[in-house]
Amino acid sequence: MKEIVVTGDRPTGKLHLGHYVGSLRKRVEMMESGKYEMYVFSADMQGLTDNAKNTDKIKENVFEVIKDNLSVGIDPERVTLFVQSGVPELTELTTYYLNLVTLSRLKRNPTIKEEIKLRGFEESVPVGFLTYPISQAADITAFNATLVPVGEDQIPILEQVCEIVDTFNKTYGETLVRPKYVLPENKNSRRLPGIDGKAKMSKSMNNCIYLSDDTETVRKKVMSMYTDPNHIKVTDPGNTENNPVFIYLDAFCKDREKYESLKNQYEKGGLGDKVVKEYLFEVIEETLKPIREKRKYYDAHPEIVEEIVKEGTKKARTKAQETLQKVREKIGVEYFNN
Ligand code: ATP
Ligand code: MG
Secondary structure (H helix, E strand, O other): OOEEEEEEEOOOOOOEHHHHHHHHHHHHHHHHHOOEEEEEEEOHHHHHOOOOOOHHHHHHHHHHHHHHHHHHOOOOOOEEEEEHHHOOHHHHHHHHHHOOOOHHHHHHOHHHHHHHHHOOOHHHOOHHHHOHHHHHHHHHHOOOOOEEEOOHHHHHHHHHHHHHHHHHHHHHOOOOOOOEEEOOOOHHHOOOOOOOOOOOOOHHHOOOOEOOOOHHHHHHHHHOOOOOOOOOOOOOOOOOOOOHHHHHHHHHOOOHHHHHHHHHHHHHOOOOHHHHHHHHHHHHHHHHHHHHHHHHHHHHOHHHHHHHHHHHHHHHHHHHHHHHHHHHHHHOOOOOOO
8 A cells, every 4th residue: 555645835926946845845756656646735824823814825836836836746647736725624624632731832832932932822722723723633644644744843732733643543442543743854954944035934033035035036036046155255265064055055955066176175265155146046946947838838727726626626525534533432422323
């Protein structure tokens, strides 16, 4: 039997280079291998957890993130693409799982803690936001996923998902499948920093290069990138460690010799930021060009995208219904014979 892969993106904006190296590139690689049954979804319900009063943003982006996935090469013939709210079984599963997790455990989740801080929620955090790892447990277990390709920020969430699986199975008998996260091999791709040098490129932080940005926008963004602030004169030795320009090169550059040689030169001194940025721009463009081409097609055919998601959602729903049925039987919320 094929291993099952499930992964999703919040439609809180278009997808960016962080998503690409953190998860999308891996998704395509896994798809190409032909070894997996795969599901990719637009996590609109999860997007609403911190955007309840900003529903337009979610609506505008539901199909955009699907288009981003299609543009990087996800093939709807080989991958089921769906929208989370189209599978209400996930919400029912979430409700049963809610009872298996304590409030203090939720509050301890380091990713949630960080994201609450980032959004300035403090005590006013929406309950739905605090509990989104539980809904993620539903998304993953509904499809019996064994593998989840994600960036580093998702590790604590996946750990919590495994705890929920273990608690469920211990309480009601072996039912749910325990998932594993799959990180990119390249360490710098696990949490790509923003162009401002902040720890994570994130839709919510306005520090992204989007997969759908045009050439001029990419050039401007790359040329404005944060580098080593102490590298003032070209002759100064530079730092490549916390320098997003070199981190991006490590994540994207296929010519490893060239990357190593630029890195050495920069560290020794004698290489200007402008020259490195020009090269990085070329490298990123090489990645983005084919993505833009594919996107053009889907932009011109919204009805095709809609059809793909409609069909995918139907398929996903059938699968989630099977899991939900088992869960209901195990818990005992089946009262009628017919
Ligand atoms: P939001 O700010 O709304 O949470 P986001 O930019 O964090 O958006 P998500 O939709 O939460 O994006 O993440 C989708 C996937 O992309 C996850 O697997 C996540 O780990 C990965 N990812 C997001 N940002 C990065 C990044 N900067 N580097 C590597 N992976 C990332
Ligand atoms: Mg996120």
